[in-house]
Amino acid sequence: MSRTTRDDRTGTRLAVTRRQFNLALGASAAALAAPAYLRHAIAAGPLKVGCLAPLSGFFAREGQGCKRGFDLAGPMLADMGMPVEIMIADTESNPDKARTAAEKAISDGAQVLIGTFVSGETAAVAQVAEQRGIPHVINIAAAPQITEQGYKFVFRNFATGPMLVKNGLGLIKELFVATGTTPKTAVFMHVNDTFGTAMQKGVGALFPKMEMPFEIVETIAYDEKAKDLSVEVAKAKATGAEILLPVSHGADAIMLVREMVKQRWEPMGIMTPGSPGVYEQQFYKTLGKYSEYVIANVPWIDPNKAMSKTLAEAFAKAFPDDMLELNVGFSFEALLIAADAHKRAGSADPTALADALRATRIDEHVMVGGPIQFNEKGQNVNIQSATLQNLDRQPKVVLPKASAAAEPVFPMPGWNDPKRA
Amino acid sequence: MSFEFVANVAIGGLLTGLVYALMALGLSVIFGVIRVVNFAHGEMAVLAMFAAFLLHQATGLDPVYAIPAVAAGLFVVGYLMQRHLVAPFVTRPEHEQFILLLAVAVLTTNGLLIVFGPEARGVILDYSFDSYAIGPLIIDKTKAIAAVTAFLAAMGLLLFFRYTRTGKAIRACADNLTGAQVVGMNVQRLYALTFGLGLACVGVAGCLLILIVEATPVLGPELTLLAFIIVIVGGLGSLAGALFGGVLIGMSEALAGIVVSPSMKSMVSFALLIVVLAVRPEGLLGKRRA
Numbered sequence: 048m049s050r051t052t053r054d055d056r057t058g059t060r061l062a063v064t065r066r067q068f069n070l071a072l073g074a075s076a077a078a079l080a081a082p083a084y085l086r087h088a089i090a091a092g093p094l095k096v097g098c099l100a101p102l103s104g105f106f107a108r109e110g111q112g113c114k115r116g117f118d119l120a121g122p123m124l125a126d127m128g129m130p131v132e133i134m135i136a137d138t139e140s141n142p143d144k145a146r147t148a149a150e151k152a153i154s155d156g157a158q159v160l161i162g163t164f165v166s167g168e169t170a171a172v173a174q175v176a177e178q179r180g181i182p183h184v185i186n187i188a189a190a191p192q193i194t195e196q197g198y199k200f201v202f203r204n205f206a207t208g209p210m211l212v213k214n215g216l217g218l219i220k221e222l223f224v225a226t227g228t229t230p231k232t233a234v235f236m237h238v239n240d241t242f243g244t245a246m247q248k249g250v251g252a253l254f255p256k257m258e259m260p261f262e263i264v265e266t267i268a269y270d271e272k273a274k275d276l277s278v279e280v281a282k283a284k285a286t287g288a289e290i291l292l293p294v295s296h297g298a299d300a301i302m303l304v305r306e307m308v309k310q311r312w313e314p315m316g317i318m319t320p321g322s323p324g325v326y327e328q329q330f331y332k333t334l335g336k337y338s339e340y341v342i343a344n345v346p347w348i349d350p351n352k353a354m355s356k357t358l359a360e361a362f363a364k365a366f367p368d369d370m371l372e373l374n375v376g377f378s379f380e381a382l383l384i385a386a387d388a389h390k391r392a393g394s395a396d397p398t399a400l401a402d403a404l405r406a407t408r409i410d411e412h413v414m415v416g417g418p419i420q421f422n423e424k425g426q427n428v429n430i431q432s433a434t435l436q437n438l439d440r441q442p443k444v445v446l447p448k449a450s451a452a453a454e455p456v457f458p459m460p461g462w463n464d465p466k467r468a
Numbered sequence: 469m470s471f472e473f474v475a476n477v478a479i480g481g482l483l484t485g486l487v488y489a490l491m492a493l494g495l496s497v498i499f500g501v502i503r504v505v506n507f508a509h510g511e512m513a514v515l516a517m518f519a520a521f522l523l524h525q526a527t528g529l530d531p532v533y534a535i536p537a538v539a540a541g542l543f544v545v546g547y548l549m550q551r552h553l554v555a556p557f558v559t560r561p562e563h564e565q566f567i568l569l570l571a572v573a574v575l576t577t578n579g580l581l582i583v584f585g586p587e588a589r590g591v592i593l594d595y596s597f598d599s600y601a602i603g604p605l606i607i608d609k610t611k612a613i614a615a616v617t618a619f620l621a622a623m624g625l626l627l628f629f630r631y632t633r634t635g636k637a638i639r640a641c642a643d644n645l646t647g648a649q650v651v652g653m654n655v656q657r658l659y660a661l662t663f664g665l666g667l668a669c670v671g672v673a674g675c676l677l678i679l680i681v682e683a684t685p686v687l688g689p690e691l692t693l694l695a696f697i698i699v700i701v702g703g704l705g706s707l708a709g710a711l712f713g714g715v716l717i718g719m720s721e722a723l724a725g726i727v728v729s730p731s732m733k734s735m736v737s738f739a740l741l742i743v744v745l746a747v748r749p750e751g752l753l754g755k756r757r758a
Contacts, residue, residue: 108588274680277608278481281726297588
């Protein structure tokens with residue numbers, strides 16, 4: 048006896064025997080009854096990762112850096128036996144758009160979210176990830192509150208604001224010891240957005256506790272979209288401070304130094320306690336010799352690690368006109384973390400992935416610091432900063448000694464010193 | 469707070485204000501004659517900045533020397549825009565004009581983003597980091613050159629409207645449109661010339677702006693807003709008002725930076741705008757409506 052059914056599209060009648068029907072029924076039941084891990088192992092293919100970054104808008108420059116990291120990670124992880132399917136989405140430098148992009152990525156099948164670079168956007172994406180139960184690996188975002196919400200699906204492989212400040216101030220002290228020169232006064236200038244304000248609060252809270260050898264004589268905040276910093280620099284110069292501690296992004300860092308040169312203000316040094324801007328390609332292109340000797344204390348790519356060297360080679364090949372910087376490194380690492388968790392979980396099940404992420408321990412990676420591990424809040428506490436100094440138009444690690452590629456120079460030579468040529 | 473410190477900051481504000489004033493002048497010219505508010509004004513300035521940047525990249529030309537070419541280019545853009553795009557909207561409701569020019573702004577910004585990407589582009593010249601030291605005063609050389617050029621361009625425009633036949637005809641259109649039509653003036657052509665001149669002003673300002681501000685496609689709305697503040701404070705439609713408004717905004721922002729806080733500079737501009745709107749809605753140098 049046979050059962051027949053009709054193929055609606057072709058109109059033909061298909062014959063199904065009782066034996067075939069029972070076999071299919073049995074196979075379906077067995078698949079449903081199989082242990083979860085086996086089911087997922089059967090279903091496992093490349094991990095689908097929704098990579099979110101501000102590719103346009105105010106943070107586009109940094110977002111493009113993140114994208115370069117995502118682009119490089121695909122082939123490199125495939126070579127390492129951890130294939131990933133990358134779905135890149137633009138958050139447009141806008142938290143609302145970031146939230147929508149996260150929702151869409153999940154609807155399109157993303158099994159993990161990565162992003163975004165901007166703290167406000169990242170907080171929005173983390174909320175979506177937690178609500179939908181999809182793991183979110185933060186590549187870059189420093190606002191401390193993101194990992195203070197008790198989220199179970201959010202993991203941050205970047206330093207929080209207080210961590211950046213603490214590491215940065217510690218390295219500044221180390222720099223003075225290493226060079227045998229200690230200034231007595233500093234002026235602190237910061238952009239007044241979420242990041243800059245968090246950094247200012249961090250400095251305010253940690254500065255007295257860390258027994259810094261100099262005094263901050265004035266704190267000057269400026270607008271994040273300022274087109275001219277002449278007043279701010281004039282004010283800083285008038286304090287007579289010996290060093291400048293700036294917290295900037297990109298264009299403002301350029302404006303700051305340009306104004307300092309024009310106003311003929313030559314402090315002993317310019318050193319950020321933990322912000323971007325001064326080690327970006329645009330900074331070197333625009334400022335030329337005046338970009339030299341500026342110092343940044345930020346998490347950075349360890350030039351001495353094997354994986355970093357592979358990443359650097361791949362980067363030079365893929366993006367010969369761009370510069371390898373921390374946005375690339377951390378975005379690459381975020382994908383490495385997700386792929387590693389997927390491999391260990393043997394599954395793309397969100398809970399299994401989150402459990403695997405919690406148990407992460409990656410010793411071989413690209414950034415300065417210890418193994419990648421997350422605490423109970425989902426924060427990697429092993430991230431360290433490095434002291435970078437612009438030497439020969441590129442950022443070179445000068446501290447800590449173990450990762451150093453050059454000796455630090457402090458005080459910096461004057462603007463028109465022949466050494467800058 | 470020393471005198472030198474305050475004087476340095478005030479001079480910086482004055483110089484920057486003159487460049488902003490020239491940009492705002494274009495907006496005022498267009499509104500004063502055609503009665504259309506150009507919501508794509510900042511975007512046109514950014515277009516000019518990128519044009520100056522490209523000329524510099526291709527030939528090494530100083531943006532100051534690129535002014536004739538860029539201004540001529542923007543004049544043509546303005547002339548054609550008025551003739552073929554804006555003219556049918558001149559007699560339509562204001563919200564339709566608003567949407568049209570906003571669409572032009574969005575298209576310009578996104579077009580620039582497609583072509584140039586989001587990266588900021590600046591022009592670095594031999595004198596970009598130079599300054600003049602006059603006693604205790606330090607004057608930014610780039611800003612000084614930009615301000616003097618802007619002032620000369622503004623004076624040239626004022627003289628054009630005052631003494632040339634075409635300038636007088638345009639003023640006649642602004643003062644009495646019906647009268648101008650009755651005596652046989654080609655109003656459509658004069659409107660197109662006016663829009664062209666407004667954008668030529670923006671072209672000059674764009675060449676000067678790129679000396680002091682890096683160009684990014686997303687800068688447009690900020691510049692539009694700034695131009696609006698300046699012309700509303702100075703008096704919409706008043707050429708002298710635009711100049712005065714630019715200098716006033718430039719200097720008040722600079723001095724607010726030292727008296728209040730640098731991060732509150734913009735707030736001072738908006739506060740000034742609110743005060744002017746409340747006390748003298750026609751602007752400081754604008755004509756009182758009957």
